[in-house]
Each structure stands twice: as structure tokens, then as C-alpha cells.
Amino acid sequence: MSVEPVLIAGQWRASQASGTFQSDNPVTKAPLPEVYPISTWADVDAALSAATAAADALRRTPPEQIAKFLELYADVIERDAEALVAMAHAETALPVKPRLAEVELPRTTGQLREAARAAREGSWLLPTIDTKLNIRSCHAPIGPVWVFGPNNFPFAFNSVAGGDFAAAIAVGNPVIAKANSSHPGTTRLLAVAAHEAASAAGLPSGTVQLLYRTSHADGERAVSDPRTAATGYTGSRSAGLALKTAADRAGKPIYLELSSINPVLMLPGALATRGEQLVGEFATSCLMGTGQFCTNPGFVVTLAGPATDPFVSAVAEKFQAAPVGTLLSCSVAESLDKSVQKLVTAGARVLAGGTPGGGAGYSYANTLLTVSGQQFLSRPEVFQTEAFGNVTLVVVARDADQAAEVLARLEGNLTGAIYSDTAGSDDALAARLGAILRQKVGRLLNDKMPTGVAVSPAMNHGGPYPATGHPGFTAVGIPAALRRFTVLECYDNVRPARLPESLRDENPTGTMWRLVDGSWTQADVGR
């Protein structure tokens, strides 16, 4: 049996493994041929030491070289696109077209190139200069970063190619990627591409490293190791919170993206005036990617009224009529069934689906459930159970007061959406309920489904706990996402020649935005 090597200190080398694992094809349920190692602490230790050396070297590496790497990497991904897409499709069952080849891969290379621009241009540093007191500060790389990627975006959130990776690297940090166990092959191919680009760009050898899996105990030890500076994690709540506990105890920043049911508020006027149109828009968003998006609308709040039942029934019909997609893995299918059983046992009524199978391989019938507002309020924790996949729960509140109570009981979420009558009949209700929903979510939408997460400087892909670990940070959007992996460094009366370039009087790029004596400017200091 040949076991895939790990990437440590610039070398693809045999893992000091405690065991092996394989991923399987979600359509055939058959294991894929490649065998991956489960690393022992020896691998983690070696990766951390190499990352420490790389972090030091990267502090002396010009931003231009880091930008070059990110661009080369994007080029190599495009050159190898066919193999990458084929592997990702085999491991995740996500459609080759449009999803993998035409949407997710271009998004990934786009993110890498945008991160390159940010690295080169430098405004992400937030250089702040007080000329009177000669105190100057800026953000700076934090050091070795662990990235744990999720199962649902094999490219765009991949631990060795996705948003967290690009953000940590653009800032000048080395990354140790922990592959998601459901797509190790895709991650391996991406790491091969990253390694090629990093070598060509002449980056320090420990800048990009890859392990496939460790024990949970070693994972917790890794994020709290003295050599670790920070961690980015996207995935299940239970695993994320275990890492958070370990990192917090050691005083190590950890940025988590955990569960989210993404409440959608459908107001009466919207349903009355354009209910039919919304049926399609809503059902499409719910079932896109077989519901396996972090921003999938899994929870809808409606008010009882003449247009509500027809809307809900029509959505149920759409769910029943739509093809059943393949889920990402056996564990996603099992966990989805468990969540549905939990909701049904608590009293949710099944309007569509509710049973495993129905599609190719790992699958679950498109499922629409419903409860009354009163039912929800009797067990708000249970009825907020995340059912990751093609399952949505509709809450029908008796009236506005009850809808307000329902929203007030929500946990933190990534997104929340409000659909209201464009002619204004819902405005008072939207104002009242919107104020409550605003406090529960990172991104508030109007008349738009939450499933698209644009890479925009204004994006917030974050939100209150437990959607994430801190309500002030976003995982998507440059430059804000970069600053998660930084420290704030201040220079007080430091001699000009010893200042970082971004804090000298001369603007080093000519385009870098700096806050000089309270005003943002691209000019040199003293101009």
C-alpha cells in the first residue's frame, strides 16, 4: 500500500503516521484509490518548526514576492484545472459544470489574485502616522497560521487555496494546511500547485505545508502550541469549539466559522404581491448545492395569513419536484438524517421529503418542515438545530408579536434576509422585526437570498457567536479578512531607517492609503 506523502519544510516526505484513511466517491460510495496518512505529533512538530523559520524569513520578504507567488499559484491552478476539477468532482460529487469548473475554481483564482493585489498595494496594513508625536503604527504578520478548511468548498475555502489561506499568506504568514478529510486528493493537488508556485517565487520552504489529518488531541495541541500564532477554521460547531477551547486557553487567536441557519423573514406583503415569484427564488436557493452552503436558508419565518399557506405549499411542491442531489459524504448524509429526526421528534411537521435516499449515492429527499411560532418558542434551541443539506424549516408565527419573539430567540447567524412588499405595505413590520434580526446576523439582506457571498471589501462573512467566534471579523472580503492574521505594531520615536517601509515619510507604493494626522491620504508625509 502506497501512502501519500505530506508536505513539510518544502519537501514531500513520508508521514510519521499513526494510521491511514481514504475518501470515498459520494455517488458510488466506493473508496477512492489514494491512501492518506493520519499524522502523529512528529509531523505536526516538524511542520511547526519549519513554519517558525518561514515566518522569520517572510518578515524580510518583499510584498512583491508574495504577490508574485499568489499570482503564479492562480496561473498553475488554471493550467491544472481539468485534473483539479475531476478530482474534486470524484471526491465531493459537486457538478463539474457550472459549479466546480465555471464558478468555484474561477472564484478561487480570483481571490488569490485579489490577495496578490492587496499584498502589493499595502493598504490592508492600515498605516497610521502621528507626525506631531512621531508615533506610527501598522498591522503586521502574526506568524504561523493553521487553516482547517470545510467540506463544502473544495477549492474556494480549501485550507491550501481558499480565502483563509490567501488572507494569511498575503499578509506574510506561513500556512500549515489541515486538509478536509472528505477531499484530501483535491487538497493534495492544490498543495502540489502551491508548492510549485512557492518554489518558483523563491518563498521560504516552510511557507506552504500540508498535513491530511491528525488525532483530535494533536489538533488541539497544534492550535495551542507556542509556535502557532493563529488559526482559521471553517467546519462543524463541535470540532470548532473544541479547537477554540484549546486555543483560547493558550491565548492564541482563532477565527471560526461555525454553524448558521440563515433566517429568512418573508413578510405578508411580499407573499401577497409576488409570492409565486418568491417560491422559485427561495426553493432554488434552498436546494442549490444540495443545500450545502454555510449561508443556506435553513430557517424561514412567516406570519400566518392568506398568502402564507399557498406559499409554503408551493415551496413544498417545488422541493418534491426538484431532483435530489448527492451529498458531500456519508457523514453529511448521516448527520442530516439525525437533524431531521431531531426536528420531527420535537414536533416539526414534514411537508416534503423527510427520508434518506432519493438521489445518486449519499442523498436525502429535499425536505421542508414546519412548526408554529408557539412550537418554536416552546423549544427554541432544538428548532434551531442546523440541518446541513437540503432541509429547511418554516416557522409560521401567529402575528407580528410572536414573530418578534421568535427572532429574539435566535442564536447568532451569518446572514438574515427580509423580503417585503416593494410598495411599502410591510415597512412598519420590516422596521420592527428588522431591528431584532439585525442583532442576530453578520449580513442583513433585503429581497435577496443569502447563498451568494461576493468577494467584496464591504462583505461580512461573519456574525455573532456561535456563527463565528468573534462578531468583529469577516472571513471573506479584502482587506478586512487579511487583518485577522495580523498584530498591531507601534513605533514610538523609532529612527526613520528602522521603520517598516509603510511607515516612512515616503509612501512606498504611491497608492497605499495611510491615516496621517487623522486624514486618509495616498501622499507622502509632509506633502
Add this chain to the structure above:
Amino acid sequence: MSVEPVLIAGQWRASQASGTFQSDNPVTKAPLPEVYPISTWADVDAALSAATAAADALRRTPPEQIAKFLELYADVIERDAEALVAMAHAETALPVKPRLAEVELPRTTGQLREAARAAREGSWLLPTIDTKLNIRSCHAPIGPVWVFGPNNFPFAFNSVAGGDFAAAIAVGNPVIAKANSSHPGTTRLLAVAAHEAASAAGLPSGTVQLLYRTSHADGERAVSDPRTAATGYTGSRSAGLALKTAADRAGKPIYLELSSINPVLMLPGALATRGEQLVGEFATSCLMGTGQFCTNPGFVVTLAGPATDPFVSAVAEKFQAAPVGTLLSCSVAESLDKSVQKLVTAGARVLAGGTPGGGAGYSYANTLLTVSGQQFLSRPEVFQTEAFGNVTLVVVARDADQAAEVLARLEGNLTGAIYSDTAGSDDALAARLGAILRQKVGRLLNDKMPTGVAVSPAMNHGGPYPATGHPGFTAVGIPAALRRFTVLECYDNVRPARLPESLRDENPTGTMWRLVDGSWTQADVGR
């Protein structure tokens, strides 16, 4: 016995107390007459409920009204300055002049007025607008904030008047202040002033609240309560880390300022060319405020050489000759003695002082200790023991390599300073050792003592763990200090009338800096 009331929900009311305490006068060691309650959970619970209501109301309160409050409060503090200074002097023994009346009180009112300007002007929000995608985001108040103030700044870091208070309020959050037990009377007078100003400004009644003390268990429960949004804490490491553990477990942001020994690196060329001048500068900084500053230089690294022994001996003489100040409290004196004993037991040699007493009331001889680089490296944890007060440890490294090793073993600190020859003879050494020191501190200084912490937008009063809980945030400096108490809120396709004013096309203040399509501007969108 008359027990002072607590300030809850806009009323000075009798505490539901489990006991009482008094502070004492550090000079006379006699208890001061006022008796303060130790609150039970009933008080905490009531304050949290009032803060929750206030947080909602504050979200609808114009920034102008919050700014007005901060300015009125500064005015009232100035009006009541004499009584405030007298009480603070009685409770802390800090000199009336210049310290309390001429330095700390003006700094405090200055901070409040600067926070008012920031609230009114709004650039702290970092409004970010993507006009193409119509995605807009900004920072927003996080909700009820607990502030735990330290013992050493009865005004400028007071939980109901200092930097954390001003930052949390300016953003639009209610504050529940937990008084420092060593100056409850000063805190009471400040809260009276704050309450008067808040009432005059018409702020919601739970905006400013005050409890004097709780059990440790109730403190931990308070920072992790579902109604709490965030906490600011400045104080001892052990108490701070207990609160951090509780807050972390509940997913609540907590901003800590803990211990720091503030390493100072005295390079050979500096000592050779201006050693005598540095003796005075250094000793003054060490003994200022009887060494009770968070940025007190408690740890010096020198290299063995012809100018080193004379420097160290001269500093020891200065320490012996200088008057011995009064310490803030009995516990500061006890803890200082304990720290010195720990250092001496581990092998530190006493060059000056080393014994309790010598000044009025609670006091400790000005103490200078020394160890070799080798000794330090044999027990780096012990020799980094913070001795909060007028005690400094000098490490004499054999050579540059050993000095580098010493710096590499340092924990995170707030500040680090490098003194080097102005003619350039130390430059290579400064570059090598400075690169190591840079990673260990929040603020790096050249040829300047760390004890001054200017209120500047470029200041970083923060640093790597365990100096603080997160290396990306500062407790001093506006606007950065404000953003600790915020969440990031995104508006995606939200109708214009429903946007917060800062994100509408028109710039609401005309001077607010906003990042529009990648460029910082004060103009309206579309101009």
C-alpha cells in the same frame, strides 16, 4: 452603619449585598470612613437587564447626544475636580500635584472629549461601500460592556471614566462599571458625575451603571452572561485570566490588559557615549509613580562591557538616593515583596533596596536587582516575574548572542525600548536584537522610556499574550480603541431608507471618512 448605594437602572439604590468593604489610606493605613457593598447576583442581574434595555435605546440615539454626554461629563469632572482629586489622593496616595490634578485628571477629560469628537464625526465606523454590488458595511455597537478598571490610574483608566469607558460609550454601548476595590470612593464620585451628565444629556437610564465589588464567581458569571456583549479588563494576570476563561467559554469578546515588564535594551554604544545622561532618564522612569505603571521599565537587558558596570552602579545609587514613594495599597506592597523574594531566591543579586518600608505607609525600598544572562536563561519564567512597583531587574548578557537568546525567551509585553548610539556604532546590534524584540511587544521605542502612553490614533497600548488577550487591539488611541467594542454589520442590497446614516449615499457629517470602491473619501457617494 451606612452602606453606599449602587447605581443601577438610573437610580442610586441600596445594594442587595452579601457583605461590605472599605478602602484604606495607603499613607496612614487607616480605613477610610465610607462603607461599600459587595453585590450579590441580584444586583448584577438587575444591572444586566437595565443595560440590555439601554443598549436597544442607544441604537436609536443620535451620535450627537452621546457626544454631548461625554463633553458634559468632562465639564462636570472639571467642576468637581477638587473633591475628586482629594478623594483619589486619600485612596491611592498618588500626589495631588502634578500627578492627579495636573496630569491624570486633564488626561481623563481630554480622552472623554476626544471620544466625543470621534462619536460625532463617525470615521471610527470604517464605513465601507461597494457601489457596484450595493454591499455596504460598517462597525456598530456590540451591546452591554463590563469595564473592570485597574488600581493604578484612579481617573484615566477608571472603569466609569477612563479609556475603556469612553471607548465603549462613544460607540453607543452601555457600560456596567466594576469599581477597583482600592479606590471605590473616587469611582463613586465619578459615577455621580457621569450620572448627572447622562441625565442632562437624556441618555437611557441604564447607560452608566456602577457596582463596587462582587464575588469572583459572580464576576465570571457576569462576563459570560447571555446579556453581556463584551468586557474590558485591566489588572492582575490571575484575575484577568479567570475572567477570560469564563468569557471565552461563552463566546464573549474580552479585552484584557495584563502584566508587562517592558524590556529596555541598553546597547553598549549608548552607554559609552551618554551613559550618565541615561542613568537619570532611566531611574526617573523606573521610579515614576513608585513604579506603578503598566509600562514601567521593570526589565533591562545590557551587554557586559566597560560602560555597563558603571551604568548599573550609578542607577543603583540613584535608586538608593531617591525618596521612597507610597504604594497604592497593602496588597501591592505584599505582592511586591513576594515578587522580590521570588527573584532573590532564584538567584538575583540585590544592588539597591530589597526590603519593605522606607517610605510613608505602604512602601518598599527602591529596588534594583541583577542577574547574568546565563542565570536568566536557566529560569526564564521566574526571572520574568512582574514586580509591580519600584523594582527593576537588570540582566547582563555575556555578548550579543546571549542577549539574543534572552530576548527570544521573553513573553509578550506592552512595550520594548532600544537605546543605541546616535552615531551608529550600535546599528548592526540594534537591527539584530530589535528584530527579536519587535515580535515580543506592542510598542517599540527608540531612545525613549515607555512610561508615557500618549492618546494618539497611532498609539498601540496592547501587545502579544500574556500582555493582553489579543495582539491586534489597543486600549489607548482613538479610533482603534473604540472598535474593540463593536460588531461588523453588513447590508446587502438593503433599501436606502433602511440603511444606517453612515452607509447612505450622502455623507452624514461631511467629514466622515468612508472607503468607497477602494478609495477613502469624505465625499458623498456618486460625487
